[in-house]
Amino acid sequence: MEIFLKYLIGTLAIVFTFGLAVFVHEFGHMFFALIRGVGVEAFAIGMGPKITEWRWRGIEFSLRWLPVGGFVKLKGMVPEEMEEEASVPAQAESEDGREADAQAPVASEEPGGAQEEDKSLGESSYDDLLALRDKGLGTKLLVFGGGVFMNLVAAMVAMALVMFIGQKVYLHPVVVEVVQEPSIARQVQSGREVSMLTEAGLQPGDQVLAVNGADTPYFDDFVETVGEESGRADRSVIRSYADFALFLFKADSASDQTPMPELELTVLRNGAEIQLALPRWSRDEFDTFQTELAVSLKREPIVGEMFIKYPADRAGIERGDRIAAINGQPIQSFREMQKVIWDNPAKTIVVDVEREGQRLSLEMTPRADWEDKERGQIGILNGSIHTRVKRVANPLRAIALAPLQTIEHFLGLAVLNVRFFSKASVTDVRDNLGGPIAIAVMITRASERGFVGSLEFFITLNLLLMFFNLLPLPVLDGGFILLSFIEAIIRRPVPPKILGPIYMVFVIFFITLMFTISGLDIWNYFIK
Numbered sequence: 001m002e003i004f005l006k007y008l009i010g011t012l013a014i015v016f017t018f019g020l021a022v023f024v025h026e027f028g029h030m031f032f033a034l035i036r037g038v039g040v041e042a043f044a045i046g047m048g049p050k051i052t053e054w055r056w057r058g059i060e061f062s063l064r065w066l067p068v069g070g071f072v073k074l075k076g077m078v079p080e081e082m083e084e085e086a087s088v089p090a091q092a093e094s095e096d097g098r099e100a101d102a103q104a105p106v107a108s109e110e111p112g113g114a115q116e117e118d119k120s121l122g123e124s125s126y127d128d129l130l131a132l133r134d135k136g137l138g139t140k141l142l143v144f145g146g147g148v149f150m151n152l153v154a155a156m157v158a159m160a161l162v163m164f165i166g167q168k169v170y171l172h173p174v175v176v177e178v179v180q181e182p183s184i185a186r187q188v189q190s191g192r193e194v195s196m197l198t199e200a201g202l203q204p205g206d207q208v209l210a211v212n213g214a215d216t217p218y219f220d221d222f223v224e225t226v227g228e229e230s231g232r233a234d235r236s237v238i239r240s241y242a243d244f245a246l247f248l249f250k251a252d253s254a255s256d257q258t259p260m261p262e263l264e265l266t267v268l269r270n271g272a273e274i275q276l277a278l279p280r281w282s283r284d285e286f287d288t289f290q291t292e293l294a295v296s297l298k299r300e301p302i303v304g305e306m307f308i309k310y311p312a313d314r315a316g317i318e319r320g321d322r323i324a325a326i327n328g329q330p331i332q333s334f335r336e337m338q339k340v341i342w343d344n345p346a347k348t349i350v351v352d353v354e355r356e357g358q359r360l361s362l363e364m365t366p367r368a369d370w371e372d373k374e375r376g377q378i379g380i381l382n383g384s385i386h387t388r389v390k391r392v393a394n395p396l397r398a399i400a401l402a403p404l405q406t407i408e409h410f411l412g413l414a415v416l417n418v419r420f421f422s423k424a425s426v427t428d429v430r431d432n433l434g435g436p437i438a439i440a441v442m443i444t445r446a447s448e449r450g451f452v453g454s455l456e457f458f459i460t461l462n463l464l465l466m467f468f469n470l471l472p473l474p475v476l477d478g479g480f481i482l483l484s485f486i487e488a489i490i491r492r493p494v495p496p497k498i499l500g501p502i503y504m505v506f507v508i509f510f511i512t513l514m515f516t517i518s519g520l521d522i523w524n525y526f527i528k
Helices: 002-035 080-095 114-118 121-125 127-131 137-165 184-190 219-229 233-249 283-287 311-315 334-342 395-423 426-432 436-447 451-469 477-490 496-527
Strands: 040-056 059-074 167-170 176-179 207-211 263-269 272-278 295-297 303-306 322-326 349-355 358-364 380-382 387-390
Touching: 002 040, 002 059, 002 137, 002 436, 002 451, 059 127, 127 477, 137 167, 137 395, 137 451, 137 477, 167 451, 207 219, 303 311, 311 358, 322 334, 395 426, 395 451, 436 451, 436 496
Parallel strands: none
Antiparallel strands: 040 059, 167 387, 176 295, 207 263, 263 272, 303 380, 322 349, 349 358
16 A cells, blocks of 8 residues: 555656646746737647647647647648638639538648648748747747746746745754865965864864854754854845846955954864854855865765666665665765765775664665766765754745745756766766656655655756757757747748758657657666
8 A cells, every 4th residue: 555655646746747847838838929919729738649638718728648748839820821722722612513521621620720731840840930920029039938937937936835835954963074274265265374164273073062152053053153143144145146146247246344253162072062262254254154164074974865877776775874884894974985986986886774773785886977987976965864844934035035046046957967968978978868757757756755845856847948948959949039039130031941951850859869868768767
């Protein structure tokens, strides 16, 4: 019963998450078409044969068997002169007294009529351009960009929900593992030779217990308390918006050299509590201290999340496992574990894990990192036995913060994808690229973390749909948008004899790519 329930929840999560993301995208195209006076003939979720269909306000809605996308079919795809020419023979036959129904071709029940049966794949792929051939650039941009815009809106709404409901975050005690040399960036920016925490005198093994007498059992508490004590907590949100504006416009912010108040740390060292003072840095210097600690904090070697298809996932490691040893070498921290794995790319290792009181030995071979071939990866992120639900209690604040958080997430995904496809080898692409089956697996994994987990993946899925649909390639929304600009510049439509072959090539390319990726998914999940 438990297994059945697990599969049922996973199936519902797949239908809800993927189906809703596709629906939102296609709804965006339909919505902007209708408000700009462009007729809509059909709206479909899925491709291929129909499961069911219904009509509403002259629009045919349908669900289809292949869950690989959807489409909106606009009116006006067949030019009026073609429609008139097609009707002439039937009218002539009627005037001659013959039965037109017996002689004329039977019109297709599919939207678009009989003319669509003679279209090639390339011609069908730019039907939307034909439908909007007499519309202005503004209408074209709204209709073609409406899908990705609605994906962005959906991601923002989901982000606001996640922030209000609350995310479960892993908590780590503030224990110093390694004191590092100060970074060059830190020295250049502040002119100081050591960072804030190293200047305070922290040593390996120290655990920060409190700041100015306020308990800070975890690093999140430490950051929050230091912010509050130094008068920065209220400005953190404003700073994040300002930082984003600086990122876009490369503007310079005003300097704030107001000194911070003195802060006292209560530190546990060798079983005894001692007091250390944080230096009185300026507020500008404080704003960057979180990313320039110049110390490595100790993290327990506990598995948080895993990347699908990576060695750890294939070997059977699970969320919550504690890495006890690698090749017989005891592991005391996540950093130690990382170093051993980094040093063993393409070499088989034996990983001992502790799970619910049992010790298991799992064999795996770290794959080479796509950015650094000399470094091994098994595909796990750090977790903790300590967790907390982090939420924005005020719903208006969650709504206000959601757009920025969503855009930052999108920029991160875009940068990651650009970096990957610019550096990855063919093998890296083969091992990391995923299609519908991979998406289904990721949705199922996300659903195991509950409703918020599904919402988090829904955000990512919508933003990935945005990113790939905005690529300026024929067949994709970005290609239609680019072509709309070209037509606006040359002040005439691009001739079909030029578009047809180009679109045919890309249609065949994307169909081949879809089948190839699906084949790789089958190989990776059911055969390999």
